[in-house]
Amino acid sequence: MIEINKTPPKPFLKWAGGKRWLTQGNFNVFPADFNTYIEPFLGGGAVYFHLQPENAILSDLNNELISTYKAIKENQELVVKHLKKHHSNHSKEYYYKVRSEKPRSIFTRAARMLYLNRACWNGLYRVNLKGEFNVPIGTKTNILFDIDNFKITSSSLKNATLLSNDFEETVNLAGPDDFVFVDPPYTVKHNCNGFIKYNESLFSWKDQIRLRNAIDRAVTRGAKVLLLNAAHQSIVDLYDGFNQITLSRKNALSGDSRYRGRYEELAIICGYNI
Numbered sequence: 153m154i155e156i157n158k159t160p161p162k163p164f165l166k167w168a169g170g171k172r173w174l175t176q177g178n179f180n181v182f183p184a185d186f187n188t189y190i191e192p193f194l195g196g197g198a199v200y201f202h203l204q205p206e207n208a209i210l211s212d213l214n215n216e217l218i219s220t221y222k223a224i225k226e227n228q229e230l231v232v233k234h235l236k237k238h239h240s241n242h243s244k245e246y247y248y249k250v251r252s253e254k255p256r257s258i259f260t261r262a263a264r265m266l267y268l269n270r271a272c273w274n275g276l277y278r279v280n281l282k283g284e285f286n287v288p289i290g291t292k293t294n295i296l297f298d299i300d301n302f303k304i305t306s307s308s309l310k311n312a313t314l315l316s317n318d319f320e321e322t323v324n325l326a327g328p329d330d331f332v333f334v335d336p337p338y339t340v341k342h343n344c345n346g347f348i349k350y351n352e353s354l355f356s357w358k359d360q361i362r363l364r365n366a367i368d369r370a371v372t373r374g375a376k377v378l379l380l381n382a383a384h385q386s387i388v389d390l391y392d393g394f395n396q397i398t399l400s401r402k403n404a405l406s407g408d409s410r411y412r413g414r415y416e417e418l419a420i421i422c423g424y425n426i
Contacts, residue, residue, distance in 0.1 A: 160201050160202055160204050160308070161201050161301060161304045161305040161308050162201065162299045162300075162301075163196040163197055163198045163201055164196075164224070164266065164300065164302065164305055165195075165196045165197075165217075165220075165265075165266070165269050165275070166196065166269060166270070166274070166275025167195040167196035167275065167277070168195075168275070168276055168277065169195065169335065169337065169338065170195060170196040170198055171195075171196075171198045171199050171335055171380070172196075172198045173401045174198070174199065174380070174399070174401075175198050175199060175201075175202035177401075179399060180426055181378060181397075181399075181419055181421065181426055182199075182203065182331075182378065182426075183331055183376045183378075183423075183424040183426075184424075185329075186205070186329055186330060186331035186376055187207070187327070187328075187329045187330050187331075188205070188207045188208065188209060188326075188327075188330045188331070189203065189205035189207065189208040189209070189330075189331050189333070190208070190209045190211075190322060190323070190325060190326050190330055190331065190332045190333070190375075191208070191209070191210050191211065191322075191332070191333045191334075191335075192211050192212075192317070192319035192322035192323050192332070192334060193211075193212060193319060193334065193335045193336050193337075194210045194211060194212040194217065194218070194221070195212065195217070195335065197210065197221075199333050199335075200312075200333075201305075201308060204308060205331075206311060207311050207312075208311065208312040208313070209312070209313045209315065209322065209325055210312050210313070210314050210315070211314070211315040211316065211317045211319070211321075211322040212316065213316065213317065213318060213319070214277070214316070215316040216261070216265055217265070217277075218314050218315065218316040219258055219261060219262065219265075219316075220261070220262040220265045220266065221309060221314050222258060222262075222314050223258045223259050223261070223262035224262060224302055224305055224306050224309065225306055225309040225310065225312070225314065226258070226306075227259060228302040228303060228305065228306040229302075230259040231259050231262045231263050231266070231302065232263075232302050233263075234259060234260050234262075234263030234264075235263045235266050235267060235295065235296065236296065237263075238250065238263060238264075238266075238267035238271075238295055239267075239294075239295035239296045242267075242271060242293065242295055244289055247268075247271050247272075247289045248289070250264055250267060250268065251268060251285055251286075266295075267295055268285060268287070270292060270294075270295050270297075271289060271290060271292055271295060272287040272288065272289060272290050273287055273288050273289070273290040274290060275290075319334075319336065319359075319363060319366070320362060320363070320366045323363075323366040323367065323369075323370050324366065324369070324370075326370040326373065326375035326377075327373055327374065327375065328373060328374030328375065329374060329375070329376065330375045330376070331375070331376045331377075331378070332367070332370055332375055332376070332377045332378070333377075333378050334363070334367065334377060334378065334379040334380070335379075335380050336355055336359070336360070336363055336379075336381065337354050337355035338381060338382040339355050339356065339357060339359075339360060339382075340357075340382050340384040340386045340387060341357055341384075341386035357386075360381075360387075360390060361390070363379075364390055364391060367379060367420075367422065371422045371423050374423070375422075375423055376422065376423040376424045377420070377421075377422040377423055378419065378420070378421055378422075379391075379419070379420040379422075380399075380417055380418070380419055380420075381417070381418050381420070382417065382418065383398055383415075383416040383417055383418040384418075387418055388418065391418075391420045394420045394421075394422055395420065395421045395422065396418055396419070396420055396421075397418075397419045397421065398416050398417070398418060398419070399416065399417045399418075399419050400415070400416050400417075401415055401416075401417055
């Protein structure tokens with residue numbers, strides 16, 4: 153049985169496609185109980201921090217992201233120490249200086265990622281073909297937030313195994329009564345907006361099919377799975393035969409005002425009832 157902490161830690165990163173809206177709304181979509189919590193597309197970790205499971209496997213292909221989680225888990229005081237320096241020195245010139253640097257230690261790299269995430273445009277994570285972070289500076293002036301509590305965040309990660317894996321490897325770890333929360337980059341067979349089109353280079357339609365097959369195998373092994381994806385006919389067809397419900401959310405990330413407003417997302421629920 154899971155017990156949601158009355159004051160769970162807040163996600164410390166802003167992440168494109170993050171699921172804070174799912175944890176803050178009246179969405180009764182999570183299983184009442186499970187064994188190990190497994191998340192193959194960790195991102196900002198909103199659902200993990202919301203549920204606070206006793207045991208977890210948290211994974212993402214973004215090694216820089218997982219390294220940041222590991223650093224906070226291991227020594228959040230040292231990460232915060234370096235982050236405070238970034239906060240004190242923040243300026244346009246300083247931002248681009250830090251953006252061009254490659255710190256060596258896991259703790260200085262974590263502080264750099266936190267700083268860039270909070271100071272860049274809209275918390276977007278994007279790299280060029282050389283793997284270099286290239287998002288321009290945003291309008292935020294505060295790098296440290298009132299809601300920050302890295303001590304609680306570090307404690308909440310103590311029973312979590314952190315992996316930098318391909319999603320299929322992580323989903324393959326799911327066994328009977330484990331809960332797999334799957335939140336992949338949204339792509340559809342016929343891209344319909346700029347954000348989804350951008351993700352096509354990160355997560356192709358072939359990846360969507362590979363993910364569906366991995367989920368199918370996990371459910372066969374007795375796992376409980378919740379997948380969120382674009383409410384698009386191609387996704388509906390891809391998961392034909394699975395339990396599907398539609399959720400409504402608000403999107404404010406797009407740089408184009410035409411793509412802001414209320415959007416529907418598809419929830420695929422397997423192995424449990426809500």
